[in-house]
Amino acid sequence: MLLSTIFNRHSLEFSNFSDAPVVHANNWNILIMLVLLAMLAIVVATSRGKVSQILKAMVLPRYFSLLQRDGKIVEQRIFRVMLVFDIATFALGVTTWLELYHPELIIRFTYIGCYGLSFLALFVLYFVKILLLNLYAYLFEHQKDKSMLHQHKFIFITVAALALYLILALVIFTHLLSAINVFFVILLLLVCLYFYNSYKINSRTFKLFHFFIYFCTLEILPYLILVKFILTV
Numbered sequence: 001m002l003l004s005t006i007f008n009r010h011s012l013e014f015s016n017f018s019d020a021p022v023v024h025a026n027n028w029n030i031l032i033m034l035v036l037l038a039m040l041a042i043v044v045a046t047s048r049g050k051v052s053q054i055l056k057a058m059v060l061p062r063y064f065s066l067l068q069r070d071g072k073i074v075e076q077r078i079f080r081v082m083l084v085f086d087i088a089t090f091a092l093g094v095t096t097w098l099e100l101y102h103p104e105l106i107i108r109f110t111y112i113g114c115y116g117l118s119f120l121a122l123f124v125l126y127f128v129k130i131l132l133l134n135l136y137a138y139l140f141e142h143q144k145d146k147s148m149l150h151q152h153k154f155i156f157i158t159v160a161a162l163a164l165y166l167i168l169a170l171v172i173f174t175h176l177l178s179a180i181n182v183f184f185v186i187l188l189l190l191v192c193l194y195f196y197n198s199y200k201i202n203s204r205t206f207k208l209f210h211f212f213i214y215f216c217t218l219e220i221l222p223y224l225i226l227v228k229f230i231l232t233v
Contacts, residue, residue: 086161091119156194
C-alpha cells in the first residue's frame with residue numbers, strides 16, 4: 001500500500017514535458033557534487049584494488065570472500081571516507097527529490113538546510129540500523145557473522161551510492177529526469193542481489209525464517225518509514 005502511494009503520487013509524467021518538474025544546477029548542488037567527486041577520487045587513488053573488489057563483490061560472492069579474508073574493510077580509515085561519501089550522496093538524492101516534488105520545503109528550509117537535515121537523518125538511520133543488526137545477531141546467536149553482515153551492508157550501500165551519483169549528475173547537469181526511473185530499476189536489481197548474496201553467503205549459519213525477519217525489518221522497513229515520514233511532511 002505504501003509503495004503504491006509513493007509511485008502513484010510521484011511517478012514522472014513524460015506525456016507533457018512542459019509540466020514536468022525541473023532540477024536546476026545551483027551553487028550548492030554543484031559544490032556538493034564536486035566535493036563528492038574529490039572524496040571518490042581520493043578513495044580510488046589510495047585503494048583502487050579494494051574499490052574494484054567491492055564492485056565485483058556485489059555480483060560475485062567469491063570477491064566478497066576475498067574481502068572478508070583481507071580484513072574488515074569498514075574499519076579501515078579510507079573506507080570511513082567512503083561511508084561518508086555514501087551517506088552524503090543519498091542525502092543529495094533526497095534533496096534533489098524534494099526539489100522536484102516538494103519545492104516548498106526547499107523554500108522554507110533553504111537548499112543547504114534540506115541537505116543538512118537529510119544527511120543527519122540518514123546518518124542517524126545508518127547507525128540505528130547497525131545497532132539493530134547487532135541486536136539481531138545477539139538475539140539469534142549470530143555474533144560470529146556480525147562483521148560479515150556489516151561488510152555486506154557496506155558493499156550494498158556503496159554500490160547503490162555510486163549508481164545514484166551518476167544518475168544525479170545526469171539529472172542536475174542535463175535535466176534528464178528519466179534517469180531517476182533508471183535508478184529505481186538499478187536499485188531494485190541491487191536489492192535482489194543483496195538479498196540473494198546475503199542468504200547464499202550465510203546459508204550455512206542462518207535459518208531462512210530468521211534471515212527473512214532480518215531482511216524485512218532491518219533492511220526494508222526503516223527506509224519505508226523514512227519515505228513515509230518525508231511524504232507526510
